[in-house]
Amino acid sequence: MSAAPDLAAPAFDQAMMRRCLELAQQARGHTAPNPMVGAVVVQQGEVVGEGFHPKAGEPHAEVFALRAAGDRAMGATVYVNLEPCNHYGRTPPCSEALVAAGVARVVVGMVDPNPKVAGGGIARLRAAGIAVEVGIEATACQQLNEAFVYRILHRQPLGILKYAMTLDGKIAATSGHSAWVTTPAARQVVHHVRAGVDAVIVGGNTVRRDNPLLTSHGAGHNPLRVVLSRHLELPLEAQLWDTAQVPTLVFTQADANLAMQTALSQRGVTVVSLPELTPAGAIAHLYHQGCLSVLWECGGALSARAIADGTVQKVMAFIAPKIIGGAIAPSPVGDLGLTQMTQALPLERVSWRSVGADLLVEGYFAAP
Secondary structure, three states, rough: OOOOOOOHHHHHHHHHHHHHHHHHHHHHHOOOOOOEEEEEEEEEEEEEEEEEOOOOOOOOOOHHHEEEEHHOOOOOEEEEOOOOOOOOOOOOOHHHHHHHOOOOEEEEEEOOOOOOOOOOOHHHHHHHHHHHHOOOOOHHHHOOOOOHHHHHHHHOEEEEEEEEEEOOOOOOOOOOOOOOOOHHHHHHHHHHHHHOOEEEEEEEEHHHHHHHOOOOOOOOOOEEEEEOOOOOOOOOOOOHHHHOOOOOEEEEOOOOOOHHHHHHHHHOOOOEEEEEOOHHEEEHHHOOOOOOEEEEEEHHHHHHHHHHOOOOOEEEEEEEEEOOOOOOOOOOOOOOOOOHHOOOOOOEEEEEEEOOOOEEEEEEEEOO
């Protein structure tokens, strides 16, 4: 990029911040528990360095961008979608790298909610005489790292409940047959979503009935596959037990079906026994493993327990324009103990879009 608008022009700043977001997404699904961050170095209207954070333990985006810029970082403007860190963790603080490089201006998309940063990086840059602007493309920056922000603020991964249902609210026929509710286009969207989360969760019924693979099918990163099963009444053969390429973790209760625990362990499946198996207990374990986000792809009974346990914050509902009927045909969410429509759990920040012939509705539960 050569001849470019005045660096002070908001349109140019916005374009560079959008480039930061594009760079950051190259590591989508790989950075947990860290956020996705991209950085761009601009000298006199020309991009002279770019970088992104590839995974935890690796240098941060600013370091890669400064390395690419070399001496041209002196007096340059640096764009980064998240506030530069100002503390020593597994890597040195990025604020010090920016100061040492002699940059003149830093444009930040959003303040880091991590208490270890939380404005400290911006303050350090300003103390060194570097001009700092904050809030360019802030909404897009927040959206990109919504799971990171949620994990920091609430000390648990962001939980996303995904389901596909017919127009009359069924996820399967009365026989239990469910392939396929939605179109291939909708399934491709799901594969893309899986590529961006750290774990995908199902219950024992899903393993028994559907024998799922739960990968991203080539859309990118494959998440950890997680099964919740109290009694481990699971088939000895299932696609999830093939862990050569993708790991699988099974949560169960202490002393449940010890023979099955042994069989799973022999196949490379990690088995974790909890005193009492609950969605909250499983999510706490995944939090300590560093997960930023989990995708619930379970049946109605487990989805209800996950919602009741406060482990679901976001809903992605695919609605197919078809009707299957059946009084006992399963629905996406089981009994929540609510008996009045006034007790229904409303979603906020709702959006919807067409995916082929299907409709995708997304929204968030109100924060408790």
